[in-house]
Amino acid sequence: MEGARAGRRVTFLTFELTKIWVGGWELGPGGGQGKSQKPEFIQIINTRSIAPAPAPAPAPAPSSTHSSFNVYYDDFLTNFLLIYINPLHLSHSSNSTIPSSLQFPISTSLLLPLFPLFSLGRRERVKRLIPPSSNQNGSPRRRSVKPALHPQPLSDGPLKASDALSLPLYLTNAVFFTLFFSVVYYLLLRWREKIRNSTPLHVVTLSEIAAIVTFVASFIYLLGFFGIGFVQSLIIPRASHEDILDEDEINDYDSLMLKEDTRAIPCAAAPQSDDCKIASPRPTKKIIEDKIPPPVIPLSSEEDEEIVKSVVEGKTPSYALESKLGDCHRAAAIRREALQRTTGKSLSGLPLDGFDYDAILGQCCEMPVGYVQIPVGIAGPLLLDGKEFSVPMATTEGCLVASTNRGCKAIYASGGATSSLLRDAMTRAPVVRFGTAKRAAELKFFLEDPLNFETLSLVFNSSSRFGRLQSIKCAIAGKNLYIRFSCSTGDAMGMNMVSKGVQNVMDFLNNEFPDMDVIGISGNYCSDKKPAAVNWIEGRGKSVVCEAIIKEEVVKKVLKTDVTSLVELNMLKNLTGSAMAGALGGFNAHASNIVSAVYIATGQDPAQNIESSHCITMMEAVNDGKDLHVSVTMPSIEVGTVGGGTQLASQSACLNLLGVKGASKEAPGSNARQLATIVAGAVLAGELSLMSAIAAGQLVKSHMKYNRSNKDVTNVSS
Numbered sequence: 001m002e003g004a005r006a007g008r009r010v011t012f013l014t015f016e017l018t019k020i021w022v023g024g025w026e027l028g029p030g031g032g033q034g035k036s037q038k039p040e041f042i043q044i045i046n047t048r049s050i051a052p053a054p055a056p057a058p059a060p061a062p063s064s065t066h067s068s069f070n071v072y073y074d075d076f077l078t079n080f081l082l083i084y085i086n087p088l089h090l091s092h093s094s095n096s097t098i099p100s101s102l103q104f105p106i107s108t109s110l111l112l113p114l115f116p117l118f119s120l121g122r123r124e125r126v127k128r129l130i131p132p133s134s135n136q137n138g139s140p141r142r143r144s145v146k147p148a149l150h151p152q153p154l155s156d157g158p159l160k161a162s163d164a165l166s167l168p169l170y171l172t173n174a175v176f177f178t179l180f181f182s183v184v185y186y187l188l189l190r191w192r193e194k195i196r197n198s199t200p201l202h203v204v205t206l207s208e209i210a211a212i213v214t215f216v217a218s219f220i221y222l223l224g225f226f227g228i229g230f231v232q233s234l235i236i237p238r239a240s241h242e243d244i245l246d247e248d249e250i251n252d253y254d255s256l257m258l259k260e261d262t263r264a265i266p267c268a269a270a271p272q273s274d275d276c277k278i279a280s281p282r283p284t285k286k287i288i289e290d291k292i293p294p295p296v297i298p299l300s301s302e303e304d305e306e307i308v309k310s311v312v313e314g315k316t317p318s319y320a321l322e323s324k325l326g327d328c329h330r331a332a333a334i335r336r337e338a339l340q341r342t343t344g345k346s347l348s349g350l351p352l353d354g355f356d357y358d359a360i361l362g363q364c365c366e367m368p369v370g371y372v373q374i375p376v377g378i379a380g381p382l383l384l385d386g387k388e389f390s391v392p393m394a395t396t397e398g399c400l401v402a403s404t405n406r407g408c409k410a411i412y413a414s415g416g417a418t419s420s421l422l423r424d425a426m427t428r429a430p431v432v433r434f435g436t437a438k439r440a441a442e443l444k445f446f447l448e449d450p451l452n453f454e455t456l457s458l459v460f461n462s463s464s465r466f467g468r469l470q471s472i473k474c475a476i477a478g479k480n481l482y483i484r485f486s487c488s489t490g491d492a493m494g495m496n497m498v499s500k501g502v503q504n505v506m507d508f509l510n511n512e513f514p515d516m517d518v519i520g521i522s523g524n525y526c527s528d529k530k531p532a533a534v535n536w537i538e539g540r541g542k543s544v545v546c547e548a549i550i551k552e553e554v555v556k557k558v559l560k561t562d563v564t565s566l567v568e569l570n571m572l573k574n575l576t577g578s579a580m581a582g583a584l585g586g587f588n589a590h591a592s593n594i595v596s597a598v599y600i601a602t603g604q605d606p607a608q609n610i611e612s613s614h615c616i617t618m619m620e621a622v623n624d625g626k627d628l629h630v631s632v633t634m635p636s637i638e639v640g641t642v643g644g645g646t647q648l649a650s651q652s653a654c655l656n657l658l659g660v661k662g663a664s665k666e667a668p669g670s671n672a673r674q675l676a677t678i679v680a681g682a683v684l685a686g687e688l689s690l691m692s693a694i695a696a697g698q699l700v701k702s703h704m705k706y707n708r709s710n711k712d713v714t715n716v717s718s
Contacts (some may be wrong), residue, residue, distance in 0.1 A: 173225065180218035183211040304334055311338040319367050328357035328368075336369040359648055376601050376654065377401030382408045383416030384546075384681040391682045392654040393597035399702055400593055400686075403693065407685030410550055410558045417548035417684055419677040423539045424669065425470050425486035426494035426638070428502045431523025432516050433480050440481040443513055444474040447483060459508045460501040466490030466668055467497045473538070475525060482525040484534070491663040491672045493541070493605065493640030495528070527611070535611045536585040541638035542676035546684045547631035555628055559692035563621050563628045569695045570619040585614030589694075591632065594686040598679050602658070603651030604639050611636040612679075617687045632684045639679065641671040 167175070190208055194201055204212070307325075310316040311334065316324070318338065321331035333352060340347055350370035357368055374394045379401050381388040391408070393401050411417050434440045446452055453472070460469040466489060473484040485505070489497045499521060506518050527534055534540075555563055578587045592613035599606050615634045622629045642663050645651050655661040658678060660671040693699045 176218045176221045176225075179214055180222060183215040183218070186211050187215065304330070304337075307334050308337050308341070311335065312341050322361060328361055329353075329355075332357050332368045332370070335367060339369055356649060364645055364648065374600060376650075379404040379682065379685065380408045381412060382678070382681050382685060383412045384677065385418055386416065389658055389678055389681070391598065391678065392601040392657055393594070393682075394601035395593075395597040397593065400597060403689040403702075404594060404682060404686045406558065407687070407689035408682075410554050410688060411548050411681075411685055413554045413558060414548060414550045417546055417681050419544055419546040419680055421542060421544055421673055421677065422635070423543035424488050424673060425539070425541075426489050426498050427484055427486050427526045427538075427540050428495070428498040428521070429482050429484040429523050429525035429527075430502055430506060430521050431480055431482050431519045431525070432506075433519050434513075434515060434517070435479065437476065437479045439513070439515060440476055440479050443481055443509070443516065444476060446512070447472050447474055456505055456508070459504050460485070460487065463501040463504045464489075464497050466492070467494070467501050469501065480519070482523045484525050484538075486538075488669065489640075489672075490668045491641045491670075492643050493608075493638055493672070496643075529607045529610055531584045531586075531610055531614075533584060535636045536614050537635075539635040540611060541608075541636050542673060543635040544637055544676050544680040545631060545633045546677065546680040547629065548684060548688075549622060550628040550630060550688065552626040552628075555692075559689070559696075560698065561692045561695040563625065565695040566628055566630075566691055567619050567621050569691055570617060573691075573694070574617050585611075585616075585636075587616040588613075588632070588683075589617060589687050589690045591615035591617075591634070591683045591687065594683045595637075595679060598682055599639075601651065601654045602639075602675065603645030603648055603655070605644065608638040612638050615683060615687075617691075619691070630684065630688055632680055632687060634680050634683065637676040637679055639672055639675045641675060 187208070190211075191201065193199075194203075307316065307321075311318055311321070318335050321335055322328050325331050325334075329352075336347055336350075336352060347370065351373065352370045355371045360368065374396060376392050376394045377400075378390050379393055380390040382391055391404070393404065395401065432440075432443070434443070447456070453469075456472070457469045461467060467487050469485065469487045471486045473486070475482045475484070485498060485502050487494070487498050487501060502521060506521075510516060510518075522528070524530070524532075525534065526540070528540075550559070552563060555561060555566070559566075574587050574589060592609055595613045596606060596609045598604075599609055599612070612634070614636050615632050618629075618631045618633070620629045621627070640646060641655055641660050646655060652661060655675075658675065660675045660678075662671070664670040690699075693702060
């Protein structure tokens with residue numbers, strides 16, 4: 001460091017270069033014959049303020065026999081490393097003053113492979129310096145590097161060392177890693193062959209020379225790559241861009257630096273002058289700002305337009321947009337626009353924004369174009385088994401939430417309801433076929449033999465941590481055998497879990513019965529998403545019974561009816577009327593209403609509302625006919641708190657409201673069982689309220705008031 005002077009600061013370092021030794025040659029500022037000449041400078045730019053230094057004195061005119069040049073390394077060691085050498089001379093020195101321990105030869109041939117890596121990069125990213133010239137009075141015109149006084153926004157991103165590479169960084173790294181390990185492997189093989197053949201190691205072929213050169217070059221690159229990455233991580237946050245100021249601007253710059261330096265001596269301690277006044281920045285001078293990350297530029301609408309046209313023309317499959325674009329929201333928007341153009345129908349009423357399309361990719365919905373909004377109401381508190389629950393219900397039917405809420409109020413006022421879980425077993429029933437009915441019967445006996453059940457359980461249970469085989473029930477139709485597996489599934493609804501376990505058992509049975517032909521993993525003896533007597537009798541999922549005793553005064557004040565009317569209506573409507581209709585599991589008033597609303601709100605499979613709504617509602621007068629005993633028995637409630645739609649944000653929030661979000665760590669399966677009892681309790685409240693409204697003759701009146709749309713929809717476009 002030279003020429004320090006108090007009261008001044010600059011943002012560049014100046015190092016004096018006297019000699020650089022490369023392969024025994026002296027890189028000096030002059031002719032190299034021991035002459036004492038003005039040394040050149042290596043200037044390293046940094047944004048940190050350091051001890052002030054004066055501007056260097058004007059350098060002598062350059063020799064006409066030597067050309068001046070400037071080398072700008074594009075953000076190699078720092079964001080800006082500028083080496084300014086003028087002029088350059090190479091001279092051999094026999095009497096070196098540098099210790100021999102510091103002298104080392106560097107073969108320039110080894111550096112040739114690295115020249116493309118340290119190229120100046122793209123032209124628009126490189127700032128070239130102008131060689132020194134003379135001003136009007138004949139003295140050399142001095143140029144200096146100054147920092148940015150008044151930053152301006154950058155139009156380009158920050159420069160990095162990797163920008164100088166002709167290929168992307170990951171490709172360059174892959175190439176040099178491959179070269180390095182390939183030549184190492186090749187040289188080791190050659191070394192082993194020479195040792196075996198007693199060939200001197202110094203005898204090399206052209207291919208070995210090329211391999212050695214490649215090894216050294218790739219090693220230098222890899223060493224430099226990791227070194228550069230470490231240095232850049234430390235320096236880049238402090239790096240800045242600079243502009244080059246001419247000789248006639250140096251005085252203005254020095255004066256401005258004095259005015260802006262808050263660490264200079266106070267104005268009161270120095271003679272008052274104009275220098276103590278803060279000058280306003282010159283707006284005419286455009287200075288480059290410190291590094292600012294470039295703004296994220298959204299993809300152009302022209303590009304989206306081209307993709308939409310491609311989808312409409314059938315060139316791009318609509319289902320492949322997510323994988324091609326990597327943006328699920330953008331894919332949904334493009335698919336939506338293509339659909340509107342194809343059908344000629346508007347989807348303006350279907351919302352697109354405000355939904356996490358990444359969350360449904362590959363598991364909840366394919367080819368989305370938006371989402372449907374369903375309002376969620378809260379019924380409750382429902383006092384069930386000594387706990388209070390606020391029951392979320394997603395529905396578009398007026399009066400449903402209000403009616404269920406009234407039932408919850410009646411239950412709460414009467415001391416609450418109680419529930420019992422009867423069974424917890426999801427089912428899957430494959431169908432297999434044999435050549436004869438006798439062989440099918442033999443497999444039936446094999447499966448129902450208790451001695452074989454333990455072996456089959458081990459095979460089944462190995463497919464999951466939570467799936468546990470409970471029972472196997474078989475039914476024969478000719479030479480076809482239907483095998484109904486029942487198993488517990490933890491907190492999951494369990495369809496996939498039981499299917500996986502059944503597949504394991506089928507593979508095992510193929511070894512014992514090689515003539516068995518598996519027709520399908522599901523033979524409808526399960527039975528899933530269909531009204532079936534097997535579910536009504538045997539149960540599927542969670543089987544729950546829920547009951548409550550409603551006091552006489554509550555029946556009159558809250559439900560606006562009497563016990564006798566409710567008992568009579570239930571017998572004639574829910575029991576006799578349903579039997580006359582040939583109902584299968586439909587001995588209730590509207591259990592499906594509550595089940596569907598709770599299922600949609602909590603992310604269950606709405607299609608399983610079919611068997612989950614199997615319910616028989618019973619009402620009896622108790623306590624000398626004063627109070628009402630009401631119960632619902634539901635043998636096939638299929639719910640889960642993990643998997644499927646339960647992980648979506650809205651549905652997860654509703655599960656969290658009920659306190660059954662996710663899997664239970666203390667007692668696996670308890671959250672799903674709790675949810676099943678809540679569903680049954682909500683059905684109990686809904687049944688109680690609707691039956692009371694019918695008994696009191698209020699059904700039509702309430703629906704005309706709350707469930708009739710008064711909005712004019714005649715102008716809504718299709």
